[in-house]
Amino acid sequence: MAKHKTPLLDQLESGPWPSFVSDIKQECDSRAKNAKGVDYQIPADCPDDLLGVLEMSYVDGETHWKHGGIVGVFGYGGGVIGRYCDQPQMFPGVAHFHTVRVNQPSGLYYKTDFLRQLCDLWELRGSGLTNMHGSTGDIVLLGTTTPQLEEIFFELTHNMNNDLGGSGSNLRTPSCCLGQSRCEFACIDTQQLCYDLTNTYQDELHRPAFPYKFKFKIDGCPNGCVAAIARSDFSIIGTWRDEIRIDQKVVAAYAGGEIKPNAGAHAGRDWGKFDIQKEVVERCPSGCIRYEGGKLEINNKECVRCMHCINTMPRALRIGNDRGASILCGAKAPILDGPQMSSLLVPFIKAEEPYSEIKEVIENIWDWWMEEGKNRERLGETMKRLSFQKLLDVTNIKADARHVREPRHNPYIFWKEEEVTGGWKREIADYRKKHQK
């Protein structure tokens, strides 16, 4: 029997999409039955009370969580998001409802052994509810009490060899697309790089030392399957700098209709016969493809590596062999001064272990931003305030046409004093000798 009446939430059990309400109710039943005889360390009816408080919010149209919450584990300054219900008498099961961020494996590949062990831990010491996964990538354990935090942390580290993720003004949990594990577009080993950076910067991840949060995300190619360009302060995006490899025989197979374009992604609708001229050549943003006499040619010098032709004919066209990544900086959500996507900083960098070149860029940026960044100022905002030129200076990167989409149109141009003959020190009296007042 449900502990609280939830008429509004019950409506969300109909319809074809997997219902979070049905799932939570199932967990409520499972905890009520307790078939395994678990000695629940937080109230067994925690998920019931969660539904209760959520129903109340549906009625009121207002949240019922108190402001903030500062809890954690010794040694770390982040990893746990504290939260308390503002109606603890009515919903004692969620009086404490802290969220634990657990660092996920790159690419989110699991064995059932690991997930079972994690679920056993969470069933005993938590609500039994999770978020797989948080937007930043973490495994999210949703709802437990303060005394359980150190217990969970002990078991995670001692029995599961797993650590917490990041929260607060620090390096957040890095994440990546699944990369070379099962994608022929991947220009770099995103998983390896993600794992390496996560391990290298454990201190920066667990102990907030930054002006504000900072995120890494790694995409294997410009398709952006982890959305690095929009959701990370430091976006690493794989690319190549030689030529797209063309298999003319397979191009002919596409032209002949033997292979479906875009690997059949548009099979749900009749778009007519595949037309390479219309769907590839004329769609190329730089117009650098020619298809004549059954032969596809690409002027690679003009190619911007947008992925369109490769995406459309993945079996005929392949990424080049000289691979690396671009680094872009500064993406952030709107608060405070408007949303930003990352801006190109390093057009091409090799991405090979031990990734020293990439780490040098990271650390140069941190040295600067940690010193100059204002309280709660994202890197993207520091770039706006102190200029892109400053970012180039501190990373020792020479300005390049690729750093801008277009040159500035205003003439408010700063010069360094040493660049100007005679410098800034002038005597008005000297001027007056030639120009009367």
Add this chain to the structure above:
Amino acid sequence: MAVVEFKGKKFEVDEDGFLQRFDDWNPEWVEYVKESEGIKELTDNHQKVIEFLQDYYKKNGIAPMVRILSKVTGFKLKEIYELFPSGPGKGACKMAGLPKPTGCV
């Protein structure tokens, strides 16, 4: 709000054990909190951090950024965690009686 009593002093605190009012702070508070913050023995170094946080808060009305705390006290972040295992926010600020850190933590 809960009220805790220690050595004859009363303190009003929130769920996370932060003082509700900075003015309620007194040395007994530090004695009371230290155990729950994983601190066995209070040293001069602890005092130095606490005093700086309080001075800064009185002067500026906010807690200092970590960078400033390190610079002024001379303690690297690692040393601050050695002193205060839960870190400068949950550990040191709580003991100094400053308001609970807020934002996307």
